[in-house]
Amino acid sequence: MVGNPNCGKTTLFNALTGLRQKVGNYPGVTIEKKIGEAFSQHGRPMKIIDLPGAYSLAARSPDEAVTRDVLLGRRADTPQPDRIICVIDASNLERNLYLVHQILDLGRPVIIALNMMDLAAGNGTRIDHAKLEDELGVPVIPCEAIHGRGLVELRLAMSRAELPLARHSWDVPAPIAAAVAELQASLVDTDGRPPLIARAEALLLLTDFDTLGVAGSTPLSARTLGLLNVWHERWKGQGTDWSATLIKGRYEAINHLCRDVIRRTRVSGPSLSDRVDAVLVHSMWGWVFFGAIMVALFFSIFSLAEYPMNWIDGWIAALGTWVQSAMAPGDLRDLLTDGVIGGVGGIVIFLPQILILFFFVGLLESTGYMARAAFLMDRPMSKVGLHGKSFIPLLGSYACAIPGIMATRTIENAKDRLVTILVAPLMSCSARLPVYLLMIATLLPSETVPTATKVGIMLGMYVLGTAGAFGFAWLFKRTLLRSAPALMILELPPYQPPRFKEILRQMLERGWLFLKNAGTIILGISIVLWFLTAYPKHPDPAVTADVQIAASYAGQAGHLIEPLIKPLGFDWRIGIGLVTSFAAREVFVSSMGVIFGVEGAEDDMSPLRDTLRSATWPDGAALFTPLVCVVLMIYYVFAMQCMSTIAIVKRETNSWRWPLFQVAYMTGTAWLVCFLVYQAGRLAGY
Amino acid sequence: MTGRVCRLTGDESFCQRIREMGFGEASLVTKISGHTTSLCMVNGTRLALNHDAARCILVEHLPAGAR
Numbered sequence: 145m146v147g148n149p150n151c152g153k154t155t156l157f158n159a160l161t162g163l164r165q166k167v168g169n170y171p172g173v174t175i176e177k178k179i180g181e182a183f184s185q186h187g188r189p190m191k192i193i194d195l196p197g198a199y200s201l202a203a204r205s206p207d208e209a210v211t212r213d214v215l216l217g218r219r220a221d222t223p224q225p226d227r228i229i230c231v232i233d234a235s236n237l238e239r240n241l242y243l244v245h246q247i248l249d250l251g252r253p254v255i256i257a258l259n260m261m262d263l264a265a266g267n268g269t270r271i272d273h274a275k276l277e278d279e280l281g282v283p284v285i286p287c288e289a290i291h292g293r294g295l296v297e298l299r300l301a302m303s304r305a306e307l308p309l310a311r312h313s314w315d316v317p318a319p320i321a322a323a324v325a326e327l328q329a330s331l332v333d334t335d336g337r338p339p340l341i342a343r344a345e346a347l348l349l350l351t352d353f354d355t356l357g358v359a360g361s362t363p364l365s366a367r368t369l370g371l372l373n374v375w376h377e378r379w380k381g382q383g384t385d386w387s388a389t390l391i392k393g394r395y396e397a398i399n400h401l402c403r404d405v406i407r408r409t410r411v412s413g414p415s416l417s418d419r420v421d422a423v424l425v426h427s428m429w430g431w432v433f434f435g436a437i438m439v440a441l442f443f444s445i446f447s448l449a450e451y452p453m454n455w456i457d458g459w460i461a462a463l464g465t466w467v468q469s470a471m472a473p474g475d476l477r478d479l480l481t482d483g484v485i486g487g488v489g490g491i492v493i494f495l496p497q498i499l500i501l502f503f504f505v506g507l508l509e510s511t512g513y514m515a516r517a518a519f520l521m522d523r524p525m526s527k528v529g530l531h532g533k534s535f536i537p538l539l540g541s542y543a544c545a546i547p548g549i550m551a552t553r554t555i556e557n558a559k560d561r562l563v564t565i566l567v568a569p570l571m572s573c574s575a576r577l578p579v580y581l582l583m584i585a586t587l588l589p590s591e592t593v594p595t596a597t598k599v600g601i602m603l604g605m606y607v608l609g610t611a612g613a614f615g616f617a618w619l620f621k622r623t624l625l626r627s628a629p630a631l632m633i634l635e636l637p638p639y640q641p642p643r644f645k646e647i648l649r650q651m652l653e654r655g656w657l658f659l660k661n662a663g664t665i666i667l668g669i670s671i672v673l674w675f676l677t678a679y680p681k682h683p684d685p686a687v688t689a690d691v692q693i694a695a696s697y698a699g700q701a702g703h704l705i706e707p708l709i710k711p712l713g714f715d716w717r718i719g720i721g722l723v724t725s726f727a728a729r730e731v732f733v734s735s736m737g738v739i740f741g742v743e744g745a746e747d748d749m750s751p752l753r754d755t756l757r758s759a760t761w762p763d764g765a766a767l768f769t770p771l772v773c774v775v776l777m778i779y780y781v782f783a784m785q786c787m788s789t790i791a792i793v794k795r796e797t798n799s800w801r802w803p804l805f806q807v808a809y810m811t812g813t814a815w816l817v818c819f820l821v822y823q824a825g826r827l828a829g830y
Numbered sequence: 831m832t833g834r835v836c837r838l839t840g841d842e843s844f845c846q847r848i849r850e851m852g853f854g855e856a857s858l859v860t861k862i863s864g865h866t867t868s869l870c871m872v873n874g875t876r877l878a879l880n881h882d883a884a885r886c887i888l889v890e891h892l893p894a895g896a897r
């Protein structure tokens with residue numbers, strides 16, 4: 145399945161295969177090929193590949209390169225597809241046909257899915273699909289992927305044993321025909337390409353100087369490269385822009401084709417999207433709206449989440465009390481109450497907030513606001529040397545840095561992409577939410593504190609992280625990864641009403657992932673941590689719990705790192721949390737639950753925030769002072785505490801250099817900023 | 831404000847891309863809003879261009895009613 149970005153490929157793919165790949169109303173949602181299976185009309189299995197959107201085979205970014213390379217059979221892990229389904233957006237036929245025109249050159253059987261017929265009709269455009277089918281000689285199936293219309297017909301067409309090849313008469317302009325022929329021969333002979341693919345690739349290589357440059361494709365033979373150079377040099381000498389000529393030729397053919405196919409039944413005035421945009425991308429109202437969304441998000445996190453959170457809290461406490469009364473005292477009981485319930489339970493109560501966050505992210509993604517946010521942010525981003533498109537991955541990183549980092553594949557400039565990858569984890573992700581919430585609850589336990597104060601602190605942390613990301617982007621663009629400011633062109637799709645079913649599904653998926661993590665990684669770490677706090681046993685069994693834990697393995701390790709973090713106001717117990725949460729940030733909360741649960745009185749099942757508030761240094765001074773709570777939040781704003789992010793950065797940058805650099809600069813900054821804030825706070829008397 | 835693209839200058843691969851997106855010479859473009867980042871309408875699609883990108887696209891102003 146290929147087509148322009150945002151034309152509904154994945155929606156169609158999901159409908160055909162029953163899979164649930166991510167769909168969103170902005171260009172660049174799919175950034176890697178996805179494989180699924182569907183069945184033909186006769187029950188034969190068909191493998192379907194969903195590809196990232198592309199405007200042209202002349203790829204400009206890593207995601208488009210995936211599409212180009214799969215189509216040209218350049219990828220070792222994917223055989224060249226037997227058939228190509230071109231999905232096109234009927235409301236923008238001409239531009240979508242450009243890619244189709246290039247694909248017809250490949251000489252493969254093609255089926256055209258004329259998607260978004262509803263939008264075209266809404267614009268007052270009537271498309272004569274039978275005529276289009278006639279002209280091109282390939283099946284053209286009108287459909288509306290979100291409403292499931294046209295699927296049966298599409299499946300029927302896909303099931304046909306024989307598909308006609310396109311009646312695609314298109315002459316390569318004479319002056320470059322010789323070059324194409326020569327290069328085609330070389331590609332067939334020395335690079336083992338099938339003849340038609342070789343022709344398409346020759347056209348691409350000759351007219352697109354970047355085709356060689358994008359990483360991930362198999363290198364060409366020396367002979368082909370030599371030929372290519374000769375022609376490039378010759379044309380440079382002549383000063384003719386053959387690529388422009390070629391594009392013009394294709395568009396002329398397309399316009400000719402469309403003349404009889406498209407009928408505009410009425411001239412439409414400004415659409416609803418235009419009127420909404422007049423406000424949402426307005427240089428002042430746009431920002432007001434953006435701010436309002438953020439404030440609404442955090443208000444819901446604090447006020448709406450309270451009720452479900454209290455229920456979960458109640459159930460967990462009840463479970464703990466029950467275990468305590470039902471079991472005989474001993475290590476196993478302690479493991480269950482302190483390790484399992486204290487650790488995992490402490491984190492599970494944040495499920496409502498996580499769901500709310502993903503609900504908002506889903507709203508932004510499905511309505512089409514993402515691209516508007518990128519537009520709005522282009523100006524501030526340009527001040528640091530990036531452009532608005534980089535903001536889409538950054539905004540996505542508010543949910544989780546991993547999809548955010550993957551989304552950088554839509555960025556054309558390699559250095560800009562790297563800068564975006566480097567700063568993306570500074571955007572406060574959902575895993576930080578439990579840490580912030582726990583610290584805010586410890587800081588402001590009283591019921592009388594207005595929600596606005598809590599929202600303000602939370603917003604402050606998000607702003608701090610975002611400012612950090614901008615600041616470091618500025619720094620990296622000026623030092624390590626210097627490059628000229630990149631040019632941005634970004635399509636803003638029409639607004640769509642939010643698709644609540646889709647949003648709900650994504651929320652449940654993320655919520656389930658969160659619970660699964662809690663049930664596996666966090667459970668595992670909590671159990672291990674519990675053992676480390678319980679052993680070795682103090683020679684004197686009568687000692688209090690805090691003496692026992694101080695002498696345990698965890699206590700010894702904690703004391704070892706305490707000198708390093710004492711200048712930040714943290715003691716060894718917090719230190720253990722910092723170390724364990726290197727796996728994932730939310731582990732900090734579960735670790736605090738285990739450590740302070742073990743230490744606490746025998747039958748104490750009070751909320752963690754109260755336990756933390758009563759924690760002290762050996763000299764009796766309070767440990768979690770307001771200053772320490774704030775410093776701890778700041779630490780989590782900056783520190784790189786996520787194994788999965790490190791792994792994904794390694795994969796996306798193809799080296800260990802960048803993830804390690806990222807750990808060093810982020811955690812280094814975290815330490816430094818915390819040190820300054822804590823020491824300044826102390827001096828100021830906090 | 832509507833104009834007609836008369837010339838594309840600057841970065842070659844960028845020019846190729848905008849031509850491929852139907853924003854080539856002789857296409858009609860309407861600027862909808864924006865100062866440093868502009869929002870344009872080309873062939874019924876909304877395209878955002880940053881400042882440097884917009885400077886690559888030279889447009890001749892069309893008198894009102896000339897469309």
Ligand SMILES: Nc1nc2c(ncn2[C@@H]2O[C@H](COP(=O)(O)OP(=O)(O)OP(=O)(O)O)[C@@H](O)[C@H]2O)c(=O)[nH]1
Nearest residue numbers: 150151152153154155168169172173174197288289
């Ligand atoms: N009105 C309308 N909207 C549709 C139709 N098909 C898909 N959409 C919407 O179009 C948007 C884009 O859909 P996707 O399936 O993510 O598009 P894609 O082509 O996979 O996009 P990329 O992966 O970014 O290239 C979503 O908001 C869909 O809900 C349709 O037939 N009509």
Ligand SMILES: [Mg+2]
Nearest residue numbers: 153154173174
């Ligand atoms: Mg997709």
